[in-house]
Amino acid sequence: MITSAPVGTWVWEPAARGIAGTAAGVWHQLAGRDLVAAGGSAALRVSDAADPRDVRVELSGLDLGAPLWAPDSPVVRAVERADALEGDLVAVLRVDCPGTWLEPGRSHRAEKLFAVQVEVWGGTLLVVTLETYSDAWLTVDTRGREQPGVHALNAPRLAAALDGISAFLGTPPTPGDENRYAIPSETGFADPRVEGPAYDDAWGTFERLDRTRLLDSRLPRCDEEYEQVTEAPVRYAPVRRDGVTLGYVWAATDDSAAGYVPRTAAGDAAFDAGAVWLSDLRRARGRGLAPLCALELLLRLPARARAGIVSGAGSGTAPSLEDLEERSGRY
Known part of the structure; x- marks a missing residue:
């Protein structure tokens, strides 16, 4: 199932480096395992660290370019302009990544399979977050049905990507907390068959509410x-x-x-x-x-x-x- 809220998150705090290069490097680690595909878009926000309401840059729908992440791509040019700003700032670059998940004999594209977020605080503290919006990596889907074939095809790709991202960033991930859907781990997700899922049919319980919230936010x-x-x-x-x-x-x-x-x-x-x-x-x-x-x-x-x-x-x-x-x- 594809969800509106993340199924799982992982966080890295590597040494400071360029925000665009960091996002591109994480993206390429996912792409190298056929987890993300061309397309998607980015959003950039730069605000004052002491006053988040003081927004210096706010852009959305930034194209990743062709070729992707090239120096003249809209997203890289936007980040370069933001880098030229002075002050104690917080820069957040978020990339929604389309990608493919697999079933035996079939593949399926989701326009937001992953999201990559890179935050830089004061030019020194770097925080990288990876989110996934699919349950294809789980032994039991978010409706409570076992899916051994789907898990076997997808979970190793995610584990390899997490290892690759950690090698690229030079630090292991901190898995996100247990949520309504799953328990993230350093290599993917814990097996909900061991201790049982947090909720029976979590997708059916929560996704309708999440969808309603997202639709209502667009309507008077x-x-x-x-x-x-x-x-x-x-x-x-x-x-x-x-x-x-x-x-x-x-x-x-x-x-x-x-x-x-x-x-x-x-x-x-x-x-x-x-x-x-x-x-x-x-x-x-x-x-x-x-x-x-x-x-x-x-x-x-x-x-x-x-x-x-x-x-x-x-x-x-x-x-x-x-x-x-x-x-x-x-x-």
Whole structure:
């Protein structure tokens, strides 16, 4: 399953070095194990160490360049400009990394498989953090199902990458704390079959809340909303943009609810598009349309740059909303 919150984190505190070169080096260690792929983007923030509200630089959507991490790439140029600033500053460079995880006979791309964050405090203290948003490295997935084949294909790649990053940085990692999903270790993750998982079906328990939070953060408050949960089967249609499925709009077959389910593997674009389609559903609700009629309306709307298009191709009926959420969270 692909998650909205990290499944695990690892932290290194190496000797001070360049922030862009450090991020690039960690990225290449992941790429060398086929864990990250071309694409992704970076964000840079520079603020006063004594007053975080005093922001000197705040940039997002920085391209990693072609070739990646070249001196003239947007992200490296932005870091060089930030390095020229004077004062006691904190610089944070964060890179969202697309990558592939494996199943026997198949591979799957997630637009945010890893995130790399490099922080420099006062030009002397360096902190490197690696996050992963997939459970492919676990013996038991985040819904509580054993996955020996998936674990065997992916866990060794992660372990090799952690070793490579540690060699590059010259220090071992400090695994993050146990979280709702897993227990990170220096070589990957502890086996939840030994002591049991922290929660039964942690993905089903928490991911819906995380998705709702991320979608709500992109929307103004509104009372004109359909119910967001249902026990009935749901009719759904995929939202597509540039050939990529971003999520699914749906309506309950008993006309009791309607909503949008983001495809987590599509990354932030899934939530950005979802905010547009949920706004459309709010307007339909304000007009007094029943959920199934609202879904039909969305199917007739033209494509939009940010939102994509609701496609009749690939539409269908799922036996439950949970079944649709499972589909949207796994691939």
